[in-house]
Each structure stands twice: as structure tokens, then as C-alpha cells.
Amino acid sequence: MGGLATGLARVLAVLLAGGVLGGLIGGVGGRIVMFLLIVLTPNADGVTSDDGFEMGRFTLSGSLNLILVGTILGVVGAVLYLLIRWLLFGPWWFRVLSVTLAAGVGVGNLLVHTDGVDFTLLEPALVSVLAFVAVPAAYGAALTVVAERWILAAWPVPPRTGAAGSATLWVLRALALVLGVLSLVDLAGKTAVVA
DSSP states (O other): OHHHHHHHHHHHHHHHHHHHHIIIIIIIHHHHHHHHHHHHOGGGTTOBOTTSOBTTOOOHHHHHHHHHHHHHHHHHHHHHHHHHGGGOOSSHHHHHHHHHHHHHHHHHHHHOOSSSSTTTTSSSHHHHHHHHHHHHHHHHHHHHHHIIIIISTTSOSSOOOOHHHHHHHHHHHHHHHHHHHHHHHHHHHHHHHHO
């Protein structure tokens, strides 16, 4: 029973860390990115964004809303991290790099689009794209460092498996790599359109 309680405590600690990091990086960091983007494109001040917010208007309620959304998405990110953690391999720095790239490219590709005003009005467009890739990448890096160094260090990665389990892990890793490359190609294509 002690092992189950310890495992549950570790999972909850990762979820809490994900929420805090999501609020800080996605919420506060996202607000800073929005401020920098409007400074670079002052003619976008007052324009309604694709998400229905007025660009250049920084209110307490809007900032708190962004922090709340960042916190919720941070918890979702932590759940995803716990689900894919067993696919990670290699030295610690490689696992951090893998999650950083996956979060940046994967989430960045979901955020970047070629229609609307968010990536067509804000200039330079490449800075906007990089900003919306950098925020989730920073979250992925921070969560991996916190989770692996402080919370889950005692849990082996990957779990010990037989030959069939090992082959399955490598097939799933290869599929994840293919999805990552496809996402990167799609993101590059979107960037070429808006830049």
C-alpha cells in the first residue's frame, strides 16, 4: 500500500507542477509574448484577434483568464507527459530535448494558422510563429526537468520489458518520430505562407 500511495503522490506532484508551470509559462509568459508582439506591430492595437480578444488591451481580468487557461492546459500537458513518459529513452538531456521539441513543434503547429489576423497582421510573422512555438517548448522543457529531477527520478524510464515489449516501444517511438516530422513539415509550410 505504501508503494501505491507514493506513486499516487508522485503523479499528483507532476500534475501540480504542470499546472503551476502552465500558469507561469503559458499564462504569464504568454501575456509577455502578446505585449512584445503588439509593441512590434502597433497598427494591430485594438484589432480583435482570432480568439476574440482585443489586441493591445491588457486587463487584470484578461491576464487572470490567460493564467487560468495556462494552468488548465499545464495540467493537461502533465497528463500527456505521464502517458508518453515510458516512450522516452537515452540520457537525461536527450529526454529533455525530445519533450521540448515535441511540445514546441506539436503545440506550435496547432496554434499557428494561415488565416485570420494573428499570424497575418502581426509582424514580423516569423517572430509570431517562433513565439508561439517557444512558449510550449519552454513548458515542455521545464516540466521534464522538474518531473525527472525532483519527482519521478526513482521511477525507471523505460519500464523493463521483454523482447516483444521492447520491439513495441521502438515501433511506437518510430511512429512518434514520424508524427513529429509531419508536424514540423506542416508548421514549416504554414510559416512559409505567413512569413
